Amino acid sequence: MTEAIQTKPKRANSQRAFAGATPVMPGGVNSPVRAYQAVGGEPIVIASGSGCCVTDVDGNEYIDYVGAYGPLILGHAPQAITVALTKAIARGTAFGMPTEAETALARLIVDAVPSIDVVRMVNSGTESTMSAIRLARAATGRANIIKCTGCYHGHADSLLVQAGSGATTLGTPSSPGVPDAVTQHTLLVPFNDVDAAQAALEQPGDVAAMLLEPVAGNMGTIPPNEGYLDALRDLCDKHGALLIFDEVMTGFRVAYGGAQELFGVTPDLTCLGKVMGGGLPCAAYGGREDLMRQISPDGPVYQAGTLSGNPLAMVAGRATLDALREPGVYTSLAQHSKTLAQGLGAAAVQAGVPARCTTVNSMVCCFFTSGPVQNYNDAIQCDTNAFATFFHAMLDQGVVLPPSQFETWFVSTEHDNLMIERTLHAAKKAFRTVAQKQR
Numbered sequence: 001m002t003e004a005i006q007t008k009p010k011r012a013n014s015q016r017a018f019a020g021a022t023p024v025m026p027g028g029v030n031s032p033v034r035a036y037q038a039v040g041g042e043p044i045v046i047a048s049g050s051g052c053c054v055t056d057v058d059g060n061e062y063i064d065y066v067g068a069y070g071p072l073i074l075g076h077a078p079q080a081i082t083v084a085l086t087k088a089i090a091r092g093t094a095f096g097m098p099t100e101a102e103t104a105l106a107r108l109i110v111d112a113v114p115s116i117d118v119v120r121m122v123n124s125g126t127e128s129t130m131s132a133i134r135l136a137r138a139a140t141g142r143a144n145i146i147k148c149t150g151c152y153h154g155h156a157d158s159l160l161v162q163a164g165s166g167a168t169t170l171g172t173p174s175s176p177g178v179p180d181a182v183t184q185h186t187l188l189v190p191f192n193d194v195d196a197a198q199a200a201l202e203q204p205g206d207v208a209a210m211l212l213e214p215v216a217g218n219m220g221t222i223p224p225n226e227g228y229l230d231a232l233r234d235l236c237d238k239h240g241a242l243l244i245f246d247e248v249m250t251g252f253r254v255a256y257g258g259a260q261e262l263f264g265v266t267p268d269l270t271c272l273g274k275v276m277g278g279g280l281p282c283a284a285y286g287g288r289e290d291l292m293r294q295i296s297p298d299g300p301v302y303q304a305g306t307l308s309g310n311p312l313a314m315v316a317g318r319a320t321l322d323a324l325r326e327p328g329v330y331t332s333l334a335q336h337s338k339t340l341a342q343g344l345g346a347a348a349v350q351a352g353v354p355a356r357c358t359t360v361n362s363m364v365c366c367f368f369t370s371g372p373v374q375n376y377n378d379a380i381q382c383d384t385n386a387f388a389t390f391f392h393a394m395l396d397q398g399v400v401l402p403p404s405q406f407e408t409w410f411v412s413t414e415h416d417n418l419m420i421e422r423t424l425h426a427a428k429k430a431f432r433t434v435a436q437k438q439r
């Protein structure tokens with residue numbers, strides 16, 4: 001049987017726009033993964049978004065699973081947010097003085113997230129983890145932190161580390177410009193490995209905190225093994241270290257109360273971002289009262305921000321959380337994501353392409369590997385060339401995925417059955433293209 005020949009969508013305007021960007025910005029982008037280096041080719045340049053779709057500057061429409069890398073759980077330009085923002089803009093965009101909007105969102109966060117009694121708003125996930133670590137070090141009087149290889153916590157110096165040799169290792173900088181002295185205090189362990197965490201906590205040199213994504217979302221989507229988070233909770237308590245959940249991605253996404261609600265494990269400190277800002281630059285960190293009262297001006301631990309608690313971000317966040325409290329939202333997100341992940345898995349089998357498709361509620365990933373994926377070492381076994389082929393085959397059919405094997409696909413409330421069906425239809429063909437190349 002022959003397939004209808006599909007003409008490649010025209011991308012002349014995207015090409016022109018991107019050619020204008022590269023002379024004035026590194027890689028033509030403001031965050032590296034957007035530049036398509038992992039999949040080859042050039043990025044589409046976006047003109048607008050609506051619901052679960054984006055439109056590029058050539059007028060091509062795509063079903064979008066980038067979701068702005070996590071914030072857009074309600075899809076693009078949801079009416080509740082645009083209305084709230086339009087009203088707020090007319091009242092002024094920043095004051096540097098307290099507003100009621102800050103308290104309103106803080107109250108919603110405290111009510112939603114089990115570990116958070118008191119919260120501080122910041123502007124990015126990076127700021128959030130950096131500040132939580134400072135607080136953990138101040139509160140414990142210890143310097144070392146434990147991080148899982150492959151978990152991403154933003155680009156603060158102490159977190160830009162890579163593993164040396166050995167199972168439990170001192171980190172070395174993963175970027176030029178980060179002094180060894182900074183990463184010497186960061187210990188690396190594999191995700192989902194209780195023994196490695198225990199060994200790191202028992203090493204000489206006391207550990208202030210273990211920081212991790214409770215569902216790893218920056219090396220694809222990797223759920224925690226049964227009992228892993230509980231074991232970390234016990235180990236941290238035993239060794240007087242704090243447990244920090246970086247829920248910048250999972251907060252208000254895998255459940256309203258985040259992964260800590262979903263898995264029933266309460267950390268000492270929690271980092272939030274992405275969904276809580278409704279698509280505006282916004283993040284937060286929070287935790288137990290006795291810890292958070294050590295933050296300036298209640299306590300001595302300094303942390304500040306000119307635009308922190310920005311009124312536009314506050315109303316966008318509030319409108320988002322209000323929508324997410326509607327009954328059935330998370331059930332429906334989980335259902336659609338499961339249909340997508342299972343459908344992708346089935347399509348891969350049909351095409352004879354080795355793949356492991358994972359999902360934790362509205363986070364989805366398709367790993368191009370035949371083995372189980374439990375940590376970073378497993379994830380990097382993936383055939384990234386196969387992913388690149390798949391990515392471009394999907395893009396040509398009007399589905400835009402995050403342009404790397406190691407990013408999570410985000411399902412929003414706007415991805416309905418029809419959109420999932422259309423995605424799977426495209427995926428069947430894309431897997432066949434991958435299979436043809438592998439032969």
Ligand SMILES: *Cc1c(COP(=O)(O)O)cnc(C)c1O
Pocket residue numbers: 123124125126127129152153154155213217218246247248249273274283
């Ligand atoms: C995105 C992300 C960050 C960094 O947030 P930015 O707002 O990009 O600084 C930190 N941690 C996790 C888990 C993330 O997914």
